[in-house]
Amino acid sequence: MSATRDEGAGAGRVRHTIEDGVARIVFDRTAARNAFTFAMYEELHDLCGALEADAAVRVVVLSGAGGKAFAAGTDIAAFRDVRTAQDALAYEDRIERVLGRLESLAKPTIAMIAGACTGGGAAIAACCDLRVAEAGARIGFPIARTLGNCLSVRNLARLDALVGTATVKEMIFTARLLPAPEALAKGFLTEVAPDAQALEARVAELAATIANHAPLTLAATKRGLALARVGARAQPGAGDDLVVSCYTSADFREGMEAFLAKRAPRWRGR
Helix, strand or coil: CEECCCCCCCCCEEEEEEECCEEEEEEECHHHCCCECHHHHHHHHHHHHHHHHCCCCCEEEEEECCCCEEECCECHHHHCCCCCHHHHHHHHHHHHHHHHHHHCCCCCEEEEECCEEECHHHHHHHHCCEEEEECCCEEECHHHCCCCCCCCHHHHHHHHHHHCHHHHHHHHHHCCCEEHHHHHHCCCCCEEECCHHHHHHHHHHHHHHHHCCCHHHHHHHHHHHHHHHCCHHHCCCCCHHHHHHHHCCHHHHHHHHHHHHCCCCCCCCC
């Protein structure tokens, strides 16, 4: 299964395919280092909803076309109409609507990063569950050197959860792009592959592994961690619905029976 939407020459598109439980999303605007137009953001948002509803999808991999960039953030032309307080807040609300939808996707997400991963592209990667890059990748937010805008508090919170306050300040203040090995050491990346070919192979292996695991367990883990991040762990009963949904599921019974019978479980996501 595949779908594309082409908005005209140079406008870019967000392509996707689904095979063996793995959905692959590709940001395709290579002439602009996969910089996002508003149309591409909306396409990503809608695609997240479609993949959420598709029972055949177990894991989602996101990458940039061309091998030179994951995504270079928002197309600069989109900022020309941002002049007032209302414009600025409307822009951030629009982007957060997309990032929040990606982050809340119940299925595991993997950012496969080759080349530059900057600005809004790095924000997209930060919303994914796992981030695997090739050794030549560079990650950062050079806005203090380029546009002079700022990250929203929600994006700062995502980064802070990954790399800590000191590293967030360093990244923003210096406008430096972190080499992949340093981004791994500081917690932004989960793995680094030696080259593009090894990156593709490792992500394929990782996606196949996750696609064969219990979907309710994965979804409950994502939701539980989101609740814990906003302080819900201090609230009695927080996340009880997640525990109940897993322990009373047909998948849980199947897992036990398969374990006892020494066979692979057949997960159905219910």
